[in-house]
Amino acid sequence: MSYDLIVIGSGPGGYVCAIRAAQLGLKVAVVEKRKTFGGTCLNIGCIPSKALLYASEMFEEAGHGMAALGIKLPAPELDMPAMMKHKQDTVDANVNGVAFLLKKHKVETFTGHGSIGGAGVVNVTAQDGTVTALETKNIVIATGSDVAKLRNSKGETITIDETTIVSSTGALTLQKVPGHLVVVGAGVIGLELGSVWLRLGAKVTVVEYLDRILPGMDGEVAKTFQRLLEKQGFSFKLAAKVTDVNPSESGGASVSFEPVAGGASQSLGADIVLIATGRVPFTEGLGLETAGVALERGRVVIDGHFATNVAGIYAIGDVVRGPMLAHKAEDEGVALAEIIAGQHGHVNYDAIPGVVYTQPEVASVGKTEEELKSAGIAYKVGKFNFTANGRARAMRHTDGFVKILADATTDRVLGAHIIGFGAGDMIHEIVVLMEFGGSSEDLARTCHAHPTLSEAVKEAAMAVEKRQIHA
Numbered sequence: 001m002s003y004d005l006i007v008i009g010s011g012p013g014g015y016v017c018a019i020r021a022a023q024l025g026l027k028v029a030v031v032e033k034r035k036t037f038g039g040t041c042l043n044i045g046c047i048p049s050k051a052l053l054y055a056s057e058m059f060e061e062a063g064h065g066m067a068a069l070g071i072k073l074p075a076p077e078l079d080m081p082a083m084m085k086h087k088q089d090t091v092d093a094n095v096n097g098v099a100f101l102l103k104k105h106k107v108e109t110f111t112g113h114g115s116i117g118g119a120g121v122v123n124v125t126a127q128d129g130t131v132t133a134l135e136t137k138n139i140v141i142a143t144g145s146d147v148a149k150l151r152n153s154k155g156e157t158i159t160i161d162e163t164t165i166v167s168s169t170g171a172l173t174l175q176k177v178p179g180h181l182v183v184v185g186a187g188v189i190g191l192e193l194g195s196v197w198l199r200l201g202a203k204v205t206v207v208e209y210l211d212r213i214l215p216g217m218d219g220e221v222a223k224t225f226q227r228l229l230e231k232q233g234f235s236f237k238l239a240a241k242v243t244d245v246n247p248s249e250s251g252g253a254s255v256s257f258e259p260v261a262g263g264a265s266q267s268l269g270a271d272i273v274l275i276a277t278g279r280v281p282f283t284e285g286l287g288l289e290t291a292g293v294a295l296e297r298g299r300v301v302i303d304g305h306f307a308t309n310v311a312g313i314y315a316i317g318d319v320v321r322g323p324m325l326a327h328k329a330e331d332e333g334v335a336l337a338e339i340i341a342g343q344h345g346h347v348n349y350d351a352i353p354g355v356v357y358t359q360p361e362v363a364s365v366g367k368t369e370e371e372l373k374s375a376g377i378a379y380k381v382g383k384f385n386f387t388a389n390g391r392a393r394a395m396r397h398t399d400g401f402v403k404i405l406a407d408a409t410t411d412r413v414l415g416a417h418i419i420g421f422g423a424g425d426m427i428h429e430i431v432v433l434m435e436f437g438g439s440s441e442d443l444a445r446t447c448h449a450h451p452t453l454s455e456a457v458k459e460a461a462m463a464v465e466k467r468q469i470h471a
């Protein structure tokens with residue numbers, strides 16, 4: 001049996017690429033080592049974390065948010081097995097959905113470890129060791145990423161046992177609410193999963209190397225976000241480098257850290273330690289060296305059309321350059337399938353949104369103020385606070401703001417940053433605007449329904465020219 005295309009890995013990059021290629025008439029197979037499709041995102045990442053984020057947000061609302069709306073409730077009781085069942089049901093529905101879609105599009109699937117056996121050959125090693133060799137014209141590496149190892153000050157890898165010292169995977173399957181959760185790293189994973197357990201009753205301390213949270217996000221947004229998280233109960237130890245994490249004999253673990261600027265080492269006792277210091281591309285056992293596929297700092301090197309240095313081998317998603325985001329991988333999957341089918345697939349890397357699914361949400365697209373300053377680009381800022389938005393007041397969700405950054409000369413929107421309830425959905429009108437090369441005036445003159453939170457987006461666009469009405 002010979003294929004036009006074999007995709008190794010069935011995460012959002014891989015399965016989307018396979019389906020799009022099949023739509024375009026190619027004969028496609030997917031190789032997946034997990035029992036279920038969907039990769040990290042559906043099995044142990046985006047989807048289960050969102051199930052727990054939503055459930056814990058409702059728990060928090062039921063406990064604290066209802067009385068002010070005139071709804072009196074007894075103190076809510078946590079039913080952890082039921083909450084975990086909700087999470088698992090969500091995962092199952094999503095992974096089964098992918099299996100259904102692959103079948104519907106007649107994509108053949110193989111369970112086992114995929115590796116490149118030479119030009120046009122993919123070997124699938126099943127769990128019992130049997131190897132099946134598949135022939136194909138094109139190979140797509142969509143193997144995603146894995147948890148980055150954290151090393152102690154002696155250079156030894158800190159062991160993640162997934163029960164006391166956990167990665168995001170273990171943090172999604174805790175059996176009970178920890179008394180004290182120490183999170184290493186104030187990135188997206190640390191703040192999302194820290195939020196889950198804080199809402200369910202844990203004390204949460206985040207130790208972060210940098211002097212700010214959410215590296216890469218707009219500085220003003222990050223500052224506001226930190227203040228709001230502290231109000232919720234988060235404690236931050238910033239500019240602090242974690243130098244070791246050790247299990248304690250009495251249970252739990254201790255986290256040692258020292259000021260980045262130098263100074264005495266300190267330690268914190270924790271019931272659970274979540275290591276959330278980044279992810280690295282996953283290329284182990286893929287046969288890339290034998291096939292001669294070039295890597296740079298662990299990432300597969302590709303050209304502007306996702307082609308590696310070896311003819312017929314392509315790569316997309318977390319395993320290549322760019323942000324490690326499911327939707328970026330999906331768009332690359334579509335573009336690559338179209339290119340292989342002889343069309344002109346394309347991804348606009350200037351308009352990829354990023355969302356942190358906390359409460360409030362943080363969403364951004366395009367350049368931050370810091371990036372524009374360092375690139376020497378003159379820009380104008382339009383900002384609008386949710387405190388001045390009628391719908392936000394009616395919902396008691398007045399924290400946060402919308403900020404739009406537009407080119408000072410052309411008015412083209414270069415970036416937008418929203419912190420507030422529903423930010424992750426609101427950002428998309430600005431993504432579309434940027435995709436069409438729109439200006440702040442285009443947005444300011446677009447009618448927005450009243451009363452909606454999205455009116456704050458329009459007002460921020462109007463504020464670029466200082467003509468906002470409600471502030």
Ligand code: NAI
Binds near residue numbers: 279323
């Ligand atoms: P991250 O790269 O976002 O943050 C890691 C943080 O750990 C950084 O702030 C870094 O300075 C800090 N750090 C590193 N070493 C440290 C040390 N020794 N001591 C103290 N702090 C240290 O990584 P994260 O949160 O693990 O996420 C991994 C990837 O997954 C990211 O690319 C992220 O975009 C993606 N992701 C995206 C989500 C979303 O879009 N909502 C959700 C979850 C993950």
